[in-house]
Amino acid sequence: EAEVLEGVGAGTVAVLAEVLPCLLPAGLERRVELRTLGVARVPLTEAIDRLAGLERDPGWWRRLYDSLSGIDPDRLSGLPVPLAGTASRGGDPDAPAVPRTTIGPRQILLPLPDALTGPVLDRLGRLGLKVAHPDAAHPLLEKLGALPATPRAVLTTPQVRAAVAGSLDAGEIWDEDALDGDELVDTVLTLVRDADLVPGDEPWLGALALPDEDGEPAPAGELVLPGSPFAAVMREGELALCDEELAGRWGEQPLTACGVLATFALVRATDVVLDPDELEPRDGDFAESDDAGLLDAVDVWCEDILDQLPDTVVPPVATELVAVRDLDLVDDDAWPQALAMLARPPLRDALTQPVRVLLPDGTTQSVRPYTAWWLRDHPVLDGRRPAGLRAEGGDPRLAGLYDPADATGFDDAQVLRALGVRTSVAALLDEPGGAAELLGRLADEDRPVGPVQLHSLYTALAELDPEQVTLPDELRAVVDGEVRVVDAADAVIADAPDLLPLTGGLPLLPVAPANAAELAELFQVRRLGESVEAEVTSEGEERQVPESVRVLLGPGTPDTYVEHGELRAGGVELDWRRTPDGTVHAATLEGVAAGLAWAAGQWPRRFEVAALLEDPSRTGELARDRWFD
Known part of the structure; x- marks a missing residue:
């Protein structure tokens, strides 16, 4: 019955001899005498096959693996592996418990040091997982196909996923080997904690049954x-x-990774087809993080987006959608805190970053994100819908045009703009449709606007590309010092200060001189200097412009001006008039100063010019003052 084991070292023979007593010591396999005696030669693969069903303590198996470290892995594919959580006493209650084995290391989970505790390993075995006994774990097993049992690798096995999916109904099915609800929760939360998961890493965990505040099981999500x-x-x-009690014991990280809400949840989806009829929540036991159908009124958002895009046979596609879920669950009185949460990363991007939409022709357009769209249409700021409000204390040029909203403590201008709150004229005009909105409010007689405010607004509008602005039917203008709404066709750009005395009853659009031509082009209206005839009819005497004035106003200063005792133009007495040929006519000192400053393109200097004309000795004083311009 003696046998010789071939192709192994003395260490392997010594270990196997403990369970295969007929093995002769190593080193005798080449002896001629053994051949003469007919001693059987046993290949290693056959010896390994004989170990099937053998129950030995894990330490013995580890010694065997250690002795086989240098052997060709192909000869070890059938090597038994002792399993954790499967202790057996072989029918003898007094015998020491030894683990059962499974054939072959492939797909066996290999415990890592300090990664999984004994109770968890035992429960995993009851879930049907094959986990090598930690005392038998050896690098050889990984070479033979065993998988390192990292917490996440264990968590994502089909057995654990199936247990989570069925956890809500687990109590209805009797199975003495199955984990009860508390054991499953402890096992899963341990794995989630040790894997250091964050919300959204494994959305299917949302189906895990956890006790609610009344002790009743409910999906974690x-x-x-x-x-x-x-x-x-x-x-x-x-x-x-x-x-x-569960929350206090486990803390936020593992519970929120399982879908328990501690803050707003995000939906992140790519290539979302913008078809309102298709944006429905998916059927399933848990909320998937890329399910756009979970968003409240997302079909209405989709319809609004489609209204802004060209009609196409094939629906456009949102290349990436990032949106905040559960906005409809917020208490009306809690919106200040909720908005503060939404203004912080990672939720902030869902509110402020436009959604890129791919059209069938390959072009793209950017549209308002879902989160901003939803918030704009609900009373989330100061008890009112934010769209159409302005931040109190913001750009004074918007005063009267927009109702103020108290945004105290909420000074994130980008978030306010995303909500539709107007923070500045520049931000308003930078937004698609912003110019039309501003002009629409200017045409509302019930919204008060002052002349200085109107001047600043028209100066800002003049800088826009005319293609961005739809010609308005009505404009706000200054008529005889009073701001009124007038027909756009009647309005005139106020681009000639010398002609203002001739504008009685004429609706004027005030604007910075440098922007007058652009505003006329934008609104397709006349300019005052081109529409009012004001030929000078009185006689005057030509005068030289003083050198001190020429130095002050620069190279654009005329050499001469015409002084009148009484200046009449267009049938009206004027202080000054600059005719189309560039000649300055003036009847008063202030008129000379204004005319020369206007002709030189230095209108703000007119008061300095007047001071010089009145008292030439102040030349040095005024020159020093200009150091600080």
Whole structure:
């Protein structure tokens, strides 16, 4: 019955001899005498096959693996592996417990040092997972196909996923080997904690049954973490709270990674077809992080987006959609806190970053993100819808045109703009449709606007590309010093200060001189200097412009001007007039100063010119003052 084991070292023979007593010591396989005696030669693969079903302590198996480290892996594919959590006493209650084995290391989970505890390993075995006994774990097993049992690798096995998916109904099916609800929760939360998962890493964990505040099982994805920011802003009774004792024991990280809400959840989806009829929540046991159908009124958002885009046979596609879920669950009084949450990363991008839409012809357009769209149409700021409000204390040029909203403590201008709150004229005009909105409000007689404010607004509008602006039917203008709404066709650009005395009853559009031509082009209206005839009819005497004035006003200063005792033009007495040929006519000192400053393109210097003309000795004083311009 003696046998010789071929192709192994003395260490392997010594270990196997403990269970195969007929093995002769190593080193005798080449002896001629053994051949003469007919001693059987046993290949290693056959010896390994004989180990099937053998129950030995894990330390013995580890010694065997250690002795086989240099052997060709192809000869070891059938090597038994002792499993964790499968202790057996072989029918003898007094015998030491030894683990059962499985054939072949491939797909066996190999415990890592300090990664999984004994109770967890035992529970994994009851879930049907094959985990090598930690005392038998050896690098050889990994070479032979065993998988390192990292917490995430274990968590994502089909057995654990199936247990999570069926956890809500687990109590209805009797299985003495199955984990009860508490054991499954502890096992899964341990793995989630040790894997250091964050919300959204494994969305299917949302189906894990956890006890709610009343002790009843509920899917993790439908629970809220007690004391969390989301619990503070959620309307009472919308979602159940997670059991407080469970939350205190495990903390936020593993619970939120399983879908318990501590803050707003994000939907992140790519290549979303913008078809309102298709944007429905998916059927399933858990909320998927890329399911756009979970968003409240997302079909209405989609319809609004489609209204802004060209009609196409094939629906356009949102290349990437990032949106905040559950906005409809916020309590009306909690919006200040909710907006503060939304203004912080990672939620902030869902509010401020436009959505890029790919059209069938290959072109793209940017549209308002879902989160901003939803918030604009709900009373989330100061109890009112934010669209059409202005931040109190913001750009004074918007005063009267927009109702103020108290945004105290909420000074994120980009977020306010995303909400539709107007913070500045520049931001308003930079937004698609902003110019039309501003002009529409200027045409509203019930919204008060002052002349100085109107001047600043028209100066800003003049800088726009005419293709961006639809010609308005009505404009706000200054008529005899009073700001009124007039027909756009009647309005005139106020581009000639010398002609203002001739504009009685004429609706004037005030604008910075440098922008007068652009505003006339933008609105397709006349300019005052081109539309009012004001030929000088009085006689005057030509005068030289003083050198001090020429130095002050620069090279554009005329050499001469015409002084009148009484200046008449267009049938009206004027202080000054600059005729189309560039000649300055003036009847008063202030008129000379204004005419020369206007002709030189130095209108703000007119008061200095007047001071010089009145008292030439102040030349040095005024020159020093210009150091500080």
